[in-house]
Amino acid sequence: MRMSKMFLQTEKEDPKDADIVSYKLLIKAGYIRKLVSGVYHFLPLGLRVLRNVEKITREEMNRSGAEEILCSALQPKELWDESGRWEKYGAGLMRLKDRNEREFCLGPTHEEIFTEIVRKQIKSYKQLPMIIYQIQTKYRDEKRPRFGLIRAKEFLMKDAYSFGVNEKDLDEAYHVMYDTYKRIFDRCGLKYKAVLADTGAIGGDGSHQFMALSDVGESAILYCSKCDYAADQEKAETKFEKKEEKLKEIKIVETKDKKTIEEVATFLGVETKNCAKSVVYKTGERIILVLVRGDRHVNLAKLCNITGAGEEELLFAEDDEIKKYLSTEPGFIGPVGLKCEMIIDKELANTPNFITGANLRDQHVLNVNFKRDFEATVADIIEVVEGDRCPLCGMPLLMERGIEVGQIFKLGTKYSEKMHCDFTDLDGVEKPMYMGCYGIGVSRTIAAIIEQSYDADGIVWPKEIAPYKYMVIPANMKDMVQVTLAEELYKRLLEKNLEVILDDRDERPGVKFKDTDLLGIPHRIVVGRKAGENIVEFKQRANKESSEITVEELLNQI
């Protein structure tokens, strides 16, 4: 490609609306352009990068034995009704109607579609197991799109679905995909961790996320300082020690105007972890009192799983609703004597003699004990933080932030049962298939790569990702010796089937160097003053090493 002909515009100044590196650089270097919030165009260089990530993904998926298809993005409501997700998915689903008022959505994910395709075609155990996948644009009406390609409304995703006859098939497919994902992200040059994950809206009972480590990541990862336990914060568990202490007698104390945990703890001269935090949630008509230790936060993902509520359905109850439905006093809520659904965190359940609200204005209760004083469902509902104990080995957990670039799920028969995706087994009995699903955010991966690989001058692409691998720069376009040699070199590199740009613009060399760095082209070849002696400069973007070599040496070397 000739730079003079390229559809490219680089910018010197940072875009006003960007504050993370990957987005700034993608815009400045002319890789992408924003249409509206959360929706982006890929310009020639951006598309080449996207295609490179796709290529790696496709090659590794094919290598694993999976087969590629391409489904429609437009999906009819009926299929989503079958799985029950038309209601459950909530506002994130892009819904639309055709001219006959028939309802559709733009696919945010494709479990329903793949299940539909497979149930039409696969009838026998003999045709299983199998994995099919696609690379396609997905649509999600995000609450708040942000960080450029990291959270977009429209984005490119690779999604794969496995179908098998039993759990063993599923486990095998899951492991194959796990290994495949590692190969994909290795080739993308990412530093990442595979962590245990919550299954969220997709459902199922086993999942890993692949997290590209980065401070701008929206997810928190907790991992053990000693063993190899690693989990998303939504999923992470911790080990706690059961405190042995004699149960004391329950006692009401006056706590005038002391509403928050901190106020009460300070007032009573105790630590917040000796108090119980009572949080009232509602989902539809259901009112749930959730109890965690005073120094803990409720983990919404865990709570959703336990209550069966969707993340958008589970809300904090307003004060007047609390008064109305629970006949208690906001600010002084406690489990003792309260009549409603209650869930207590297992850590608090094992804490003796804690303090709670008394359900009366300006009063709290001391020495409350689970079981003795009230009953509730026990569950793990706290958010684990850095310093908590590893659930496997008990050593302290560390925390890091990550960008979720991939996730794999064991779906089991969740979709196949609802949607009647059955096969006839060896014994002649019709059974639901065991499914898994496996996603990679292709466009998001690009942003993650940049977040991990840039410097003051611009992007530093890993070699497989770079849109072009070589930049040939004639330093002075008026010097015919330089121009001729550069043209010759360009031709020779093209003949070798290398991805090369010739910067044939009539610009000063500084401009060309700056652009090469900004674009992140891995290898730069400058044809300059020594062109007459057939010597050029060969410089590497990543480590800034450069050498002067003859054209012949260069051609032999690459």
Add this chain to the structure above:
RNA sequence: CGGGGUGUGGCGUAGCUUGGCUAGCGCACUUGAUUUGGGAUCAAGGGGUCGCAGGUUCAAAUCCUGUCACCCCGACCA
């Protein structure tokens, strides 16, 4: 959804408080000259519904009302 902020040529911005002449500057773009190893210099030039709608006024980028878009923060309390 709640809170805060911002909308002025392709990009980045000044002007707005205190209304007033042709809306200024840098980058980019066009033409010419000089220049050519880390974002050149000079000269000439083109490009603007000041987000949109309404209002106040002799007069609105500027004041008022509404609206749209974009960005950031938040969604944890008993």
